[in-house]
Amino acid sequence: MNVTIDKNSGYCFGVEFAIQMAEDELAQDDTLYCLGDIVHNRMEVERLHALGLRIIDRDQLEELHDAKVLIRAHGEPPETYALALRNNIELIDASCPVVLKLQNRVKHAFDATTRQNGQVVIYGQPGHAEVIGLTGQTRNQALIVMTEADLDQIDFARPVTLFSQTTKSTAGFYHMKQVIEERIATAGGSLESFDANDSICRQVSNREPALAKFAVQHDVIIFVSGRKSSNGKALFSVVNKTNPRSYFVENEQELQDEWFQGMESVGICGATSTPMWLMQRVKDRIEEVTEMKLA
Numbered sequence: 001m002n003v004t005i006d007k008n009s010g011y012c013f014g015v016e017f018a019i020q021m022a023e024d025e026l027a028q029d030d031t032l033y034c035l036g037d038i039v040h041n042r043m044e045v046e047r048l049h050a051l052g053l054r055i056i057d058r059d060q061l062e063e064l065h066d067a068k069v070l071i072r073a074h075g076e077p078p079e080t081y082a083l084a085l086r087n088n089i090e091l092i093d094a095s096c097p098v099v100l101k102l103q104n105r106v107k108h109a110f111d112a113t114t115r116q117n118g119q120v121v122i123y124g125q126p127g128h129a130e131v132i133g134l135t136g137q138t139r140n141q142a143l144i145v146m147t148e149a150d151l152d153q154i155d156f157a158r159p160v161t162l163f164s165q166t167t168k169s170t171a172g173f174y175h176m177k178q179v180i181e182e183r184i185a186t187a188g189g190s191l192e193s194f195d196a197n198d199s200i201c202r203q204v205s206n207r208e209p210a211l212a213k214f215a216v217q218h219d220v221i222i223f224v225s226g227r228k229s230s231n232g233k234a235l236f237s238v239v240n241k242t243n244p245r246s247y248f249v250e251n252e253q254e255l256q257d258e259w260f261q262g263m264e265s266v267g268i269c270g271a272t273s274t275p276m277w278l279m280q281r282v283k284d285r286i287e288e289v290t291e292m293k294l295a
Contacts (some may be wrong), residue, residue, distance in 0.1 A: 010275065014097070014099065015039050030056060042228075043250065070094055102134065105197065106182055119143055120142040121143045124165030147181055148176075163197050167240075174198075204272055214269060217265070219268075226271070234268075252282045260289070
């Protein structure tokens with residue numbers, strides 16, 4: 001059986017940068033705190049925990065003093081930096097440059113639209129770390145939408161500025177844009193007061209067509225990702241739509257032998273939060289199982 005790992009899968013730049021910063025710090029100190037999971041992949045979090053990375057939540061950050069804390073690629077709202085100053089916390093800021101640029105755009109848009117009695121809307125997952133950082137730029141006044149039902153929060157007679165979480169589906173964003181335009185027209189509003197900003201990271205969105213192409217080249221697709229990964233869910237939907245014989249796993253232990261019966265080609269791919277070493281482990285396990293059956 002031919003088993004191939006997608007060469008375009010694996011960490012995006014932002015995640016790779018954050019993990020490298022964590023490893024560099026841990027090479028000098030026994031312990032480094034991280035505000036939230038450094039990456040939405042349980043296997044990688046466990047690996048870094050063994051090196052001394054300790055995940056804390058916002059309540060624990062409030063109680064922490066005189067320590068080092070890593071800001072992960074998702075970015076943080078302004079209040080996190082203010083708290084760090086109060087508690088004498090040294091921040092190791094690994095915020096993704098793409099996210100930082102978007103935070104700045106959201107802040108400027110909020111300042112401008114507030115003067116026009118407008119609204120900032122973010123297409124994203126409520127409670128997601130990146131979304132928390134983005135809404136923080138609007139004093140938590142931005143409206144978060146994931147579904148068409150969420151659009152009921154918007155006053156379509158007022159100006160609307162739309163952004164997207166950087167890891168959301170491109171198709172999902174443009175669908176939401178179209179629905180907003182339709183609702184503005186129905187409400188008698190002006191489309192001139194609607195500003196839609198496609199702020200999806202191109203390193204993420206470009207993977208969608210590449211993954212769709214990869215998926216049709218193999219009999220079976222094994223998609224490796226943490227179940228908490230928003231990007232993983234979006235990319236798996238692309239793969240599964242293209243190849244129905246696609247399976248979502250967190251690690252090699254979730255593989256099932258019957259998935260590979262009668263198959264000649266297996267493709268392995270993953271999210272921007274999936275480490276290459278984990279996909280290699282999945283590949284090794286598939287090859288081990290198939291070789292045992294042939295023997």
